[in-house]
Amino acid sequence: MITEPERFTTQAQRTAVIHLVIPGHEMPKYMDPAIQEILKTLKDQGLSPAGPMFSYHHRRPSDTFDFELGFPVAKAIAPSGRVVNGTLPAETVVRCVYQGPYEGLAQAWPALQDRVREKKYTETGRFWERYLTNPDEVKDPKNHRTELNWVVDSK
Numbered sequence: 001m002i003t004e005p006e007r008f009t010t011q012a013q014r015t016a017v018i019h020l021v022i023p024g025h026e027m028p029k030y031m032d033p034a035i036q037e038i039l040k041t042l043k044d045q046g047l048s049p050a051g052p053m054f055s056y057h058h059r060r061p062s063d064t065f066d067f068e069l070g071f072p073v074a075k076a077i078a079p080s081g082r083v084v085n086g087t088l089p090a091e092t093v094v095r096c097v098y099q100g101p102y103e104g105l106a107q108a109w110p111a112l113q114d115r116v117r118e119k120k121y122t123e124t125g126r127f128w129e130r131y132l133t134n135p136d137e138v139k140d141p142k143n144h145r146t147e148l149n150w151v152v153d154s155k
Contacts, residue, residue: 039071042071055129108148
């Protein structure tokens with residue numbers, strides 16, 4: 001299900017994002033329009049993503065998800081509509097890669113959380129995923145790869 005988790009310290013990365021606070025069950029309704037809006041903004045400004053799409057969650061989900069959806073960029077963008085500049089912060093994370101359909105992420109995250117707790121890392125409640133494969137290019141969902149990053153205290 002997931003690769004062996006490893007602890008990393010990430011570097012800050014400039015991003016173009018849309019901040020969303022939405023009910024979890026409505027995620028499919030909001031994701032694609034937001035992705036298309038970000039990609040259009042980048043294209044209109046003569047830019048392209050400098051890495052895979054990500055979703056950075058500011059807190060554990062409750063009845064809503066509070067997250068930024070975006071792409072890394074090489075330089076700051078001119079804010080347009082809902083698309084603004086952001087940053088994937090430098091943080092200590094426990095990281096693994098999940099391979100399989102997106103629906104399986106609901107089981108992959110708890111598996112990573114179990115490993116974090118086994119190691120007795122202090123959790124922050126923040127996490128992010130990077131979508132390493134593009135479903136337009138990798139048609140078989142069992143081959144989709146998603147990097148999971150669980151933010152932990154740096155101590």
